Amino acid sequence: MRSAATLFHLMSAALLVVASPVSAEEFNLSAVTEAWLSGPHGDYQSPSFTHWNTEGKVPEACAACHSETGMLDWLGADGTAPLSVEHPGTINTVIGCASCHVSEATVLDAVPFPSGVTIGGLGSSATCTVCHQGRASTDAVRSATNGTEMDTVNPDLGFINVHYGIAAAVMHGAEARGGFQYPGRNYAGRFSHVPSAGTCVACHDPHTTRVETESCMACHQGTSDIRQIRTRHADFDGDGSTSSGIRSEIQGLHALLGKAIAVYAHEIVGQPIGYSAVSYPYFFNDSDGDGQIAAEEAGFPNRYVTWTPRLLMAAYNYQVVAKDGGAWVHNPGYTIQLLHDSIESLAERADIETGRLKRP
Numbered sequence: 001m002r003s004a005a006t007l008f009h010l011m012s013a014a015l016l017v018v019a020s021p022v023s024a025e026e027f028n029l030s031a032v033t034e035a036w037l038s039g040p041h042g043d044y045q046s047p048s049f050t051h052w053n054t055e056g057k058v059p060e061a062c063a064a065c066h067s068e069t070g071m072l073d074w075l076g077a078d079g080t081a082p083l084s085v086e087h088p089g090t091i092n093t094v095i096g097c098a099s100c101h102v103s104e105a106t107v108l109d110a111v112p113f114p115s116g117v118t119i120g121g122l123g124s125s126a127t128c129t130v131c132h133q134g135r136a137s138t139d140a141v142r143s144a145t146n147g148t149e150m151d152t153v154n155p156d157l158g159f160i161n162v163h164y165g166i167a168a169a170v171m172h173g174a175e176a177r178g179g180f181q182y183p184g185r186n187y188a189g190r191f192s193h194v195p196s197a198g199t200c201v202a203c204h205d206p207h208t209t210r211v212e213t214e215s216c217m218a219c220h221q222g223t224s225d226i227r228q229i230r231t232r233h234a235d236f237d238g239d240g241s242t243s244s245g246i247r248s249e250i251q252g253l254h255a256l257l258g259k260a261i262a263v264y265a266h267e268i269v270g271q272p273i274g275y276s277a278v279s280y281p282y283f284f285n286d287s288d289g290d291g292q293i294a295a296e297e298a299g300f301p302n303r304y305v306t307w308t309p310r311l312l313m314a315a316y317n318y319q320v321v322a323k324d325g326g327a328w329v330h331n332p333g334y335t336i337q338l339l340h341d342s343i344e345s346l347a348e349r350a351d352i353e354t355g356r357l358k359r360p
Contacts, residue, residue: 035207041095042207049094056091063089065131068096074130075104083112100127100206113169115139115177125168128200134166134320138177141316145309151268151349157307159281162320167200170324173334179320180313182341188360191331194219203329211326226329236336238356247328253339253357254321260343261314262291264350271306273315277322283315310349314342333360 036042043049048066052058063070067089069078076082082104099105110120111129115137122129141160148154162169162178169178174187181187196215197203203211213226220229230246237252258275265273266289274286279298287297307315317338321327327335340359347354 032207035205036097039205039208039210041099041209044092044094046094049092052089053091058089058091060085060088063087065095067091068093068099071095071099071130072102072104075102075108077102077104095131111168113137113172113176113178117176119172119175123199125200129168132165132168132200133176134169134178134323135163136160136178136316137169138179138181141180141313145312148309150310151308153269153306153308155305157309157312159283159304159307159319160312160316161281162316162323164323166320166324167326167330170320170327170335171330173331179334179338180316180342181338182313182345185337185341187337188331188333191334232332232336232360234358234360235356236340236358236360238358240356245328246332250321250328250332250335250339253336253343254318256357257314257318257321257339257343260346260350260352261311261318262286263352264311264314264346265304265306267350269306269308269311271304273304273311275318282319310345314346317342336360 040046040048051066052062058067058070060070063085064074065071069087070085070089072078073080073085073087073089074083077098080086105127108126108130109122110118111122111126111133112118113133114135116139119129144157144160145154148157166178169176172178172190174181174189179187192198203215205212211226216226216229217224220226223229225245227247228245230242230244230249232246232249233242235242236249237256239252241248261275262273265271272286272289274284274291274293274297275282276284276293276298279293281300281303283304284293284297284299284302285304286293287302288294321335321339324330324335337359340357343352343357344354346352
């Protein structure tokens, strides 16, 4: 039996169909609804939508992306000012039909990013961009680290988490400044794919969010696995191999950055560090120095607190890449630049080999 909230969204979808010029033959409400329910935006059990249940409301800072009422508030579809949330979101409301299909959403074309930059010309990607841009930027890291010598531990520093599902921030690269961009270095801007793959919904089914790979193979012939696609052929991670896709180069650099972070923390800070992908705030004291964060080490009281600006910058970029599993598609050049520069920065002080790495 469907929940009351689900039935509300089904009714919303039905109303949209009535108001739409699309014929019943062209629009299968049942199929669309089932597709949506099978995707992350319609998952009523997801922590993305249940995290605040015990509190009874979704805080304003989170509501736009974690409740439909919050999204409608942000859009101004509830009669309030657009581009801000004035009221807490309602718990147990997922991102439903109205979130993307009200008139305020369909005409949205420009979205502000955490860096303070507003990017326009987004078209059908605008509503996706609202929630997939992260919550931090170069600017946040720079503001936190200003005034402290690069290799001096500052007890006022804490890990800055970019957040999750940050595809839009990565895709727009230097324009959005979602990663930490080191001073004096040039960074790739928006990744311009072919026109037929230039929007979020051109590559992702808008209801399930699954990637539509058939169109990829039409251009990238000779492979049946999109993970093997590469249009940049340098050996960026210095492992001597260029036979795999660009994804493998990014994975290699990401692993090297993780090792470089550990080396710097041990050699320069004197406090071993480790990373847990599933436990907030992700970086912890590696109490036994084994290079792994066991379950008993991944508790908030054991969070890493001996940050230097240089270490924080690199850790931030490590998390940026970790939290966009599709960075190798969304903006491979920008992603490689962030990883490369982070490793090089740590190598200025710690014993880290960088001679074989390449930067696009």
